[in-house]
Amino acid sequence: MAEVKNVTITVDGKQVTAPAGTLLIEACKAVGIEVPSFCYYPGLSLQAACRMCLVRIEKMPKLQTACTVPITDGMVVATDTDEVRQARKSMIELLLGNHPLDCPVCDAGGECELQDMTFKYGAAESRYMEGKLHKEEQQWSPVVFFDRPRCILCYRCVRVCGEGMDVSALGVQLRGSSSVIAPNEGDHLDCEECGMCIDICPVGALTSGAYRYKTRPWEMKHVGTICTHCGDGCKTTLGVRRSDTGMDIVRGDNRDKSGINGDFLCIKGRYAFDYFDHKDRLRQPLVRKDGKLTPTTWEEAIEHVGKRLREIRDSKGGQSIGVIGSNRTTNEENYLLQKFARTVLGTNNIDHHRTTDFAGFARAIAGKQNATATMRDVASAPAILLIGNDPTERHPLLAWNIRTNVRLHQAKLFVVNSQPIKLRRQATRFVQVPAGREGKLVAFLNGDDAAAGALTGASGSNDALKQLRDELKAQKDLVIIFGSELQGADIAALVKFGSAANAKFICLGDYANSRGAADMGLYPDLLPGYVALDGPHKYNEEWGSLSKTKGMGLQEMMQAAKGGKLAALYVVGSNPVVDYNFDPAALQNTFVVVQELFLTETAMLAEVVLPAASAYEKGGTFTNTCGDLQLLKKAGDITGIKSDFEIIVRVAERIGTEVRKLVPFGSGVRADMGQTRGAQSGEADRHSVWLTANNLEPRLSPFDPYAMLDEIQRLVPGYEFSRLSLLAGNDQHMLAAELSAAGAGDALVQIVPANDTLFTSGTLGRYSKTLNSVIENKRAPADKEVMAD
Amino acid sequence: MVISDKLDKFFDEKMKEYPTRRSFLVPMLLYSQDEVGYLSDEVIAYLAKKTELTELEVRNVISYYSLLHTKPMGKYHVQVCTNISCMLRGGEEILDHCKSKLGIGHKQTTADGTFSLEEVECIGACSWAPAVQINYDFHENLTNEKMDKVLDQYRSKAK
Numbered sequence: 001m002a003e004v005k006n007v008t009i010t011v012d013g014k015q016v017t018a019p020a021g022t023l024l025i026e027a028c029k030a031v032g033i034e035v036p037s038f039c040y041y042p043g044l045s046l047q048a049a050c051r052m053c054l055v056r057i058e059k060m061p062k063l064q065t066a067c068t069v070p071i072t073d074g075m076v077v078a079t080d081t082d083e084v085r086q087a088r089k090s091m092i093e094l095l096l097g098n099h100p101l102d103c104p105v106c107d108a109g110g111e112c113e114l115q116d117m118t119f120k121y122g123a124a125e126s127r128y129m130e131g132k133l134h135k136e137e138q139q140w141s142p143v144v145f146f147d148r149p150r151c152i153l154c155y156r157c158v159r160v161c162g163e164g165m166d167v168s169a170l171g172v173q174l175r176g177s178s179s180v181i182a183p184n185e186g187d188h189l190d191c192e193e194c195g196m197c198i199d200i201c202p203v204g205a206l207t208s209g210a211y212r213y214k215t216r217p218w219e220m221k222h223v224g225t226i227c228t229h230c231g232d233g234c235k236t237t238l239g240v241r242r243s244d245t246g247m248d249i250v251r252g253d254n255r256d257k258s259g260i261n262g263d264f265l266c267i268k269g270r271y272a273f274d275y276f277d278h279k280d281r282l283r284q285p286l287v288r289k290d291g292k293l294t295p296t297t298w299e300e301a302i303e304h305v306g307k308r309l310r311e312i313r314d315s316k317g318g319q320s321i322g323v324i325g326s327n328r329t330t331n332e333e334n335y336l337l338q339k340f341a342r343t344v345l346g347t348n349n350i351d352h353h354r355t356t357d358f359a360g361f362a363r364a365i366a367g368k369q370n371a372t373a374t375m376r377d378v379a380s381a382p383a384i385l386l387i388g389n390d391p392t393e394r395h396p397l398l399a400w401n402i403r404t405n406v407r408l409h410q411a412k413l414f415v416v417n418s419q420p421i422k423l424r425r426q427a428t429r430f431v432q433v434p435a436g437r438e439g440k441l442v443a444f445l446n447g448d449d450a451a452a453g454a455l456t457g458a459s460g461s462n463d464a465l466k467q468l469r470d471e472l473k474a475q476k477d478l479v480i481i482f483g484s485e486l487q488g489a490d491i492a493a494l495v496k497f498g499s500a501a502n503a504k505f506i507c508l509g510d511y512a513n514s515r516g517a518a519d520m521g522l523y524p525d526l527l528p529g530y531v532a533l534d535g536p537h538k539y540n541e542e543w544g545s546l547s548k549t550k551g552m553g554l555q556e557m558m559q560a561a562k563g564g565k566l567a568a569l570y571v572v573g574s575n576p577v578v579d580y581n582f583d584p585a586a587l588q589n590t591f592v593v594v595q596e597l598f599l600t601e602t603a604m605l606a607e608v609v610l611p612a613a614s615a616y617e618k619g620g621t622f623t624n625t626c627g628d629l630q631l632l633k634k635a636g637d638i639t640g641i642k643s644d645f646e647i648i649v650r651v652a653e654r655i656g657t658e659v660r661k662l663v664p665f666g667s668g669v670r671a672d673m674g675q676t677r678g679a680q681s682g683e684a685d686r687h688s689v690w691l692t693a694n695n696l697e698p699r700l701s702p703f704d705p706y707a708m709l710d711e712i713q714r715l716v717p718g719y720e721f722s723r724l725s726l727l728a729g730n731d732q733h734m735l736a737a738e739l740s741a742a743g744a745g746d747a748l749v750q751i752v753p754a755n756d757t758l759f760t761s762g763t764l765g766r767y768s769k770t771l772n773s774v775i776e777n778k779r780a781p782a783d784k785e786v787m788a789d
Numbered sequence: 790m791v792i793s794d795k796l797d798k799f800f801d802e803k804m805k806e807y808p809t810r811r812s813f814l815v816p817m818l819l820y821s822q823d824e825v826g827y828l829s830d831e832v833i834a835y836l837a838k839k840t841e842l843t844e845l846e847v848r849n850v851i852s853y854y855s856l857l858h859t860k861p862m863g864k865y866h867v868q869v870c871t872n873i874s875c876m877l878r879g880g881e882e883i884l885d886h887c888k889s890k891l892g893i894g895h896k897q898t899t900a901d902g903t904f905s906l907e908e909v910e911c912i913g914a915c916s917w918a919p920a921v922q923i924n925y926d927f928h929e930n931l932t933n934e935k936m937d938k939v940l941d942q943y944r945s946k947a948k
Contacts, residue, residue, distance in 0.1 A: 171845040173852035184845040 001545065009075040018071060025053055026064040026081060034080055036088065036117055038202045039154040040067035043263075043408060044163055046747040047155050050095075052117065054087045055079045063087055082303050085121060092123040095152045098133050098177070099203070106150065108204030110217040111255075114152060115203075133177070137604075140189040142773040143209045143271055144198060146181065151205035153179055157197035164264075166403055166425060167191050174178070180672035181205075181597040192758055194396070194772050195270040198265070199253055210271045210770055211251045215241055219297040219710050220250060223635040224258070225730050226622045228328060228512045229268040229761040230472055232375065232397035233624025235259025235729070236269045238616065246637025249273050249616060260628060260731045262376045266396035268761055271770035273616055276636055278767040280598055282611035283640035288545050293599075293609060298642070298650075305593050305608050306654020307347065312567045312591060313655070318346030322566050324559040325352040326644070327511035328571030328764070330620025330632060332705035334513070334520035335528055335643045335712050336663065340648050343543050344657045345570075348533065348551025353579045355753050356484040356509035357491060358518035362530040362737040363649040364495040371495070373479045373504035374733045375626045379405050381504075383412040383475035387494070388438050389483025389508050393757045394626070398508070399423060414472060416441055418485075431468055432706035438482075445469050445497045478503040484753040510754035511762060512615065516623040519716070519736045525553035529716040530740030537741075538715055554580055555750055561586035569595070572644055573612065577601040580752060595644050600763055611641045621726070622707045628731040629721055646703040665707040717741070791831040792821055792896045814850055819855055827858045855909070856907060862947045863905030865943045867891075868922040871908055874915035879932075883919050884908055886933045890940060903947045904940070 001377065004019040011028050018027045025035045026042070038050035046068050054063040058076040066077075078084065095114065103109040118124060135148040155172065158181065162168040169191035183189040198206045215311065220239035227234045239251035252270050258261050275281075284291040285301035312321060323341040325334055341350040365371050378384065379401040390397035399422075406410040406426040415427040418435035433441050433455045443451040444465055452462035472478065480498045482491070482505070491507070498505060509515055522527035527546075531537045534548045552560060554576060558568040562583065568591040576582035578601050587605050594606040603609045615622070620632045642650075653659050656690040712719050718736035725732060754762055759771050759778075766772075790797060800817055806815040814836065821832050830906055837844045851857045869875075869884040884906075888894055891904050914920035917929030921936070928939050936942040 168843045168845065171843075171849040172847050175853045182845070182849070184843065 006453075007071055007073040007075075009071050009073070009077060013078055016071075020072070021070050023067060024055070024057075024064075024071055024075075024077065027071050028066065033079055035066045036120070037067055038113060038152060039156065041156050041159070041200065043115045043404065044156065044159040048062055048161070050152065050154050051091050052086060052088055054091075056081060056084055072185055079297045087115070089121040089123045092118055092121055093126055093128075096123060096126060097128050097130070098149055099152060100132060100134070100149050102150075105213070106147075106204040107207045107212050108150075108201075112204060113119050113202035119369070135180075138187065139193070139209070140183045140187075141193055141209075142777050143193050143195055143267065143770060144183075144189055145207045145209060145212060146183075146733065147205050147207065148180060150203050151181055152203055153181070155201045156202065157181060160196045161191070163407060164400070164403070165192060165194060165196060166422070167194075170197060190574075192392075192396075193267045195265070195267060197265070199265070207270070208251070210274065211239075214250050215239070221247075222255065223633050224256065225616065225635055226512065226630050227252075227265070227269040227273075228764065229272060230395055230397075230756070231509050231511060231514055231625035232261070232395050233512070233622055233626075233628060233630055233731070234261035234265055234269045234397050235630065236265060236273075236602075238273065245639045248633065249276060249636045258729060259630070260624075261397050261400075264397055264400045267758060267771070267774065268396075268768075272761060272765065272768040274769050275597070275764050275767035276614050276616050276638065277632040278598070278756045278769070280767060281638060282596065282598060282603075282609065283638065285611060286599075286606075286609040287355045288607045293604075293606070293677050301608055301610060302647075302650050302654055305610075305651050307655075308567060308591050308607075309570075309593075309651070310655045313345055318566050320565060320567040321345050321347050321349060322552060322560070322569045323347070324348040324554065324557075324569065324571045324574050324576055325350060327353055327355065327509075327517050328615060328762075329513065329517075329614065329644050330618065330625060330705060331513065331516040331520050331629075331712060332620045332708040333572070333648070334517050334522055335716075336645060336648050336708055338521045338528065338663060339543065340652055341570075342546055344545070344652045344655055344662065348547055348549060349557060350522055350551060351524055351554045351557070352514075352517045352522040353550050353554070353574055353576065354518075354749060354751050355511060355514050356507055357487040357749065357751055358507060358509060358515060358737075359523060359526060359530060359749070360488045361505070361507040362461065362518075363738040364492040365737050366530070366740045368495075368499060368738055370735075371499065371504060371738055372505050372627050373481075375401065375624060376628075376730070376731075377479055377504060377626075378402060378506070379480070380409065381405065381411060381477055381479040382409070383414070383472075383478045385414045385416070385472060385480045385503075386423065387441070387480070387482040387539040388418075388482075388485030390417070390419065390423075391481075391508075392484075394510065395508060396758065398506075402426060410594045412471075413578075414468060416468075428611075429464075429468055429471065431464060436485075438485040439493070441465070442486065442490050442494045442497065445472065446493055473501065475501065479506065480504070481508060483505040483508045484751050487751055510624050510756060513622045515625050515627060516621075519623055519719070519734065520712070521629075524553045524556075529718055529736050531717065531788045532741060535741055542711070542715065543765060552789070553749065554582070558582050561590050564589060566590050566709070571595070571602055571606075572648075573597075575600040575602045577605065579754070579762070580750075595647055596763075598763060598767055610647050612647060613638070613641050613643040617641065618645070618705075619690065620645070621709060623734055623736075627734045627737065629719070629726065629734050629735055630731045631726050631729055636669075643703070645705050645707075645708070649702050654741055659702045663702050663704070663707050664711050665702050665704050694784075790830070792824055796820060796824055804839075811842055814840050814842070814847065815854070818847075818851060818854075818925075822857060827861045829859075833859075852942045859903070859941065861898065864903050864947055865905075865923050867904055867906050867940075868909040868912065869906070870896075870909040870910070870912045870918070870920050870922070872913070872915075874911075874918040875920060878918040880919040882933065883931055883936055886936055887921075887940075890937065903944060 006017050007020045008017045016027050016031050028035045035053045037053040039047040048065045048068045053066040055066045056078040057064050137147045139145050152629045158170045161170045169184040169189050198208045220241050227236045237255050238249050240247045252273050254265050284295040286297045325337050338350050403602050412428045413426050415424050415430045424430040437454050440454040442452040453691045480503045570593050572595045590605040593608045594603040595610045595612040596603045616635045619634050623629050718734050718739035721732040759775050833847050837847045871880040893906050895908050912922050919931050920929045
């Protein structure tokens with residue numbers, strides 16, 4: 001691409017140099033001059049509807065809209081003269097002609113762009129004598145409400161829905177002062193319910209069903225953390241407020257736009273935090289007494305678990321105990337769990353619900369340099385190949401980044417799928433292959449022309465496939481993204497194809513920290529960082545000698561349970577009975593302990609159920625499906641629960657382990673400075689009150705996940721990052737897969753993709769009021785027809 | 790097919806002259822309305838497909854133009870101008886007269902579907918004000934009596 005020339009302009013006496021073609025409004029922003037605007041929004045098409053960004057440009061006859069004027073050399077601009085101020089004041093006066101003055105009850109009051117501008121330009125008194133047009137508020141979906149008179153017709157919502165989301169569910173009807181934003185189904189919306197329109201609304205016209213009339217913006221504290229649903233790892237800012245049980249989460253948005261997701265959040269990130277205070281949330285430990293799960297104290301429950309596990313370990317050996325980890329607990333918890341299994345319980349029988357073949361990916365990519373792409377790469381790569389998966393449903397941020405990249409940078413997108421997925425609409429080339437034959441396509445890409453027969457049928461022509469292959473080979477800096485359709489040898493073949501062109505890869509897994517679960521070694525044959533059990537590694541040095549014998553995976557555990565050889569099963573944040581078809585009958589004589597948020601099908605079979613914190617109620621780190629590490633901060637509080645980290649440490653202590661060996665706390669200079677306590681931290685005095693109340697040494701506790709993070713950083717290959725950057729809330733790309741020394745490994749693993757949709761999210765989704773109401777609402781029309789029959 | 794094959798073919802032919810499919814939307818709306826009488830849900834769906842737009846986008850355009858209708862209009866659509874020239878020369882009286890004579894109001898249709906009435910802005914016949922446009926025909930220099938004759942003429946044509 002030709003180098004873009006820089007041009008210099010003068011704004012309010014300041015010299016500004018920026019590439020030619022930069023919009024004046026952006027050039028002003030670069031030197032800290034704010035030009036107000038309602039309709040202009042970076043990344044969306046230009047509208048010039050609100051006329052708020054009017055500025056005086058020398059030699060131009062009239063005031064110009066800074067949002068549509070590209071800068072040219074020598075341009076002299078004034079943004080803050082009496083003339084400009086008067087123009088802006090008049091625009092606000094016009095907007096306020098119909099806008100109600102209900103700021104005291106409006107959700108946006110306090111964070112409303114129109115309110116801010118009115119204060120700044122002072123159009124508080126109106127010269128209009130006409131009455132204001134009033135229309136009743138409308139509910140368009142369970143999550144979207146529209147208050148028509150508040151709308152200032154900036155069209156941001158229409159554009160973000162059409163251009164950003166590729167949904168086009170909003171439009172403008174009528175004209176002039178009667179113009180009104182309208183939903184696609186007349187009086188309601190049929191859309192992806194992402195809530196982008198609400199977030200982008202500069203006033204309180206579009207409001208959120210979950211948040212409306214609940215609180216005022218200044219009454220909340222804002223905690224930037226990571227969404228707990230899919231594997232994309234969007235940053236979400238939770239608005240939290242004091243309640244009688246601690247801290248309540250009232251809102252999820254992305255107000256600082258700082259994370260890997262920029263402006264974006266889907267319905268889950270924005271609303272589906274609401275499972276955290278569901279009435280069915282477990283708030284007390286349960287122990288089975290006379291065949292019934294009975295509420296009890298933490299003391300009794302932990303004592304019971306510790307005692308029984310010790311007995312079983314000492315009498316039957318560690319190999320009779322199985323451990324199942326989670327896709328949604330933190331890296332520190334996952335690391336601690338496998339360390340607990342291997343060093344305290346003395347077993348390599350540890351596994352987790354594998355939604356994709358991360359281990360196979362690590363094996364394929366081991367030893368390559370910079371071969372994995374970040375989520376940010378997807379938004380800027382010149383070319384992308386997507387094989388399998390449906391990111392619109394299962395990886396909404398990835399889909400958003402792909403769409404944005406195609407729209408703003410004309411990236412080339414190649415899609416291979418067994419279904420006509422929605423992203424085909426952005427694709428340069430879309431190739432549909434029969435389900436289950438994605439591997440054949442990879443073989444074809446690698447030059448095996450005979451594989452085309454399996455893709456096109458006997459009579460079909462393979463011209464389209466050949467074209468795809470030729471085009472892909474011509475791409476530079478290709479990012480290759482694949483779903484769980486490709487496993488084991490197919491991934492290796494794909495890596496072979498891509499490496500020839502220096503492509504970077506992303507392997508797509510489901511749930512918030514499935515990559516973290518894999519990276520942290522929730523495998524019977526792999527230690528953290530995909531380090532082979534029988535290979536050379538540093539864990540022996542710190543943990544003492546480890547068994548080199550491969551443990552049982554999930555299926556083998558089930559077989560062992562059926563054969564009466566599984567004496568105990570320790571399950572953390574997983575529901576294998578549903579997700580993995582783990583036969584409940586097999587567990588009749590097994591001592592089952594479950595750490596969970598809800599009484600799942602697996603928890604119902606347990607002897608002891610320990611109520612665990614969700615990821616909104618604890619600190620730590622998550623690794624997204626691309627391998628980007630991010631900080632998780634505590635936002636809410638639920639009484640009666642403990643974090644999985646604390647539970648595991650307490651159980652280990654009761655088994656008789658020296659806790660300091662398990663969690664290297666109290667050493668070194670790094671310690672929990674209050675990050676784990678999120679919104680509760682801040683003032684030093686409150687911090688020390690919390691520590692005292694929990695009988696802890698100041699700043700140093702065995703429940704400090706950051707002590708574990710120290711060990712992760714020290715021992716796990718590829719987990720090298722800046723602690724300061726992490727604490728600042730930045731994402732950092734981990735190279736665990738590239739630096740792994742994964743051995744031959746187990747090829748016969750069962751991968752069970754979660755197959756979640758935009759509106760489901762495993763166990764957590766089942767308890768989200770918002771997700772359920774949206775699903776219910778989408779089903780409703782069909783039900784009505786049945787009633788009429 | 791919601792419109793005639795002839796019109797459909799005509800659309801396909803004319804479409805080639807436009808830079809993008811949506812550019813041809815407004816003419817297609819007018820042609821379709823003339824043929825079908827109004828822009829029914831079926832017509833909107835058909836045109837959305839034809840232009841590769843969403844139905845919502847087609848509706849947005851229709852709602853912008855007062856001369857496009859989504860409800861059935863009378864066989865003869867009486868459009869009475871009350872803009873300045875016509876107003877000064879008695880356009881509003883003509884409108885009132887039509888209302889009482891036809892027994893319908895602005896944007897309403899008679900029960901037998903023969904007439905519908907609409908008060909419109911300038912129709913470009915100022916020199917011969919007050920003027921009324923019925924479908925595509927103009928009737929000028931009107932008085933109440935002349936208006937009666939015009940309406941009677943159409944009523945007998947409708948039988």
